[in-house]
Amino acid sequence: MNSKLLLEHLKKEISNFEEASEAEAIAMLIIEDIFNISRMDILIEKELDISSDLNDNIQSILNQLKSGKPVQHILGKVEFYGRQFLVNSNVLIPRRETEELVHLILERHPDLSEQLIVDIGTGSGIIPITIAKERKHCEVYGVDISSAALATAKRNADLNHAQVNFIQADILEDEIELPKANIWVSNPPYVMEKEKARMDAKVYDHDPATALFVPDHDALIFYERITKMAFNNLVNGGALYFEINEQFGKEVKKLMEDKGFGEVKVLGDMQGKDRFVVGTR
Structure with a gap:
């Protein structure tokens, strides 16, 4: 699947229960984490191989977001000053x-x-x-x-x-x-x-x-x-x-x-x- 299309799909889903202004950033974080790719990879529309396990993982994250859990806690990490930190x-x-x-x-x-x-x-x-x-x-x-x-x-x-x-x-x-x-x-x-x-x-x-x-x-x-x-x-x-x-x-x-x-x-x-x-x- 095209990574840019996945971004748009997730952004639309996340906008149902998050502020629209935050939806794209959250969607980016999810894709970067699950597929271990960069933001630039998404912007140049890198093709992704989405297995059923990965699809289940994405759905699990969406369900947790919908329940109110912060994406940083779901992923267990956050970027700060260009470095990764566990949270x-x-x-x-x-x-x-x-x-x-x-x-x-x-x-x-x-x-x-x-x-x-x-x-x-x-x-x-x-x-x-x-x-x-x-x-x-x-x-x-x-x-x-x-x-x-x-x-x-x-x-x-x-x-x-x-x-x-x-x-x-x-x-x-x-x-x-x-x-x-x-x-x-x-x-x-x-x-x-x-x-x-x-x-x-x-x-x-x-x-x-x-x-x-x-x-x-x-x-x-x-x-x-x-x-x-x-x-x-x-x-x-x-x-x-x-x-x-x-x-x-x-x-x-x-x-x-x-x-x-x-x-x-x-x-x-x-x-x-x-x-x-x-x-x-």
């Missing part, structure tokens, strides 16, 4: 905004040789693994409360041949012994409980709640704790990078300034929403 129900599916956060760090720090970077709430390990691969000769740490998430992160480090030091700790309770760092980065839980009603059910049904939600009455709990810890751990001139809830740019900026950080800036994502706050010790 499952123990870790967040990486968002485009987090890719922007990593790009921001790499853009601002073209040379991280002999420097130490700490990622708090590392989840699948995408942030420290990507930094370790993009900036050679740096020492990278990933910290998370979940042993299951860290197991996935370690598998991702092995998959991508990256050296990352992973630590299991509850940052709200534990004191973490770390060498003095040059960069701290965190994409902590920042979705308020009251925002759940406006979210896509497939997100809160399949992503771990502990990595998503914070109490409505204490929405900045992780930012307060991480900012204090980072200030005590960073070298002079070191930087702290946060991904944030778009509603709290001013509040996180003030919090960092009150804790002693300078040159604090709120930066927007590609959609123009306040998404990152950065500051210098």
Whole structure:
């Protein structure tokens, strides 16, 4: 079968239960994974040999999508910054905004040789693994409360041949012994409980709640704790990078300034929403 025709067929099927704007991207992922071909192969209409087993596999994926399961969890992997990462129900599916956060760090720090970077709430390990691969000769740490998430992160480090030091700790309770760092980065839980009603059910049904939600009455709990810890751990001139809830740019900026950080800036994502706050010790 012509791969381009299969793409159009899947796109039509997927549009029945997914946003039309997402259907083509999901269909591409399915074809790339099942037939082990590239996006370019599809665009040049490569011919595919579809056996009954493969056809059953495609139908199974469509059924799972229809039930609300994210395609990333069905396939068990996702692309981030040009690399493959394993994902499952123990870790967040990486968002485009987090890719922007990593790009921001790499853009601002073209040379991280002999420097130490700490990622708090590392989840699948995408942030420290990507930094370790993009900036050679740096020492990278990933910290998370979940042993299951860290197991996935370690598998991702092995998959991508990256050296990352992973630590299991509850940052709200534990004191973490770390060498003095040059960069701290965190994409902590920042979705308020009251925002759940406006979210896509497939997100809160399949992503771990502990990595998503914070109490409505204490929405900045992780930012307060991480900012204090980072200030005590960073070298002079070191930087702290946060991904944030778009509603709290001013509040996180003030919090960092009150804790002693300078040159604090709120930066927007590609959609123009306040998404990152950065500051210098």
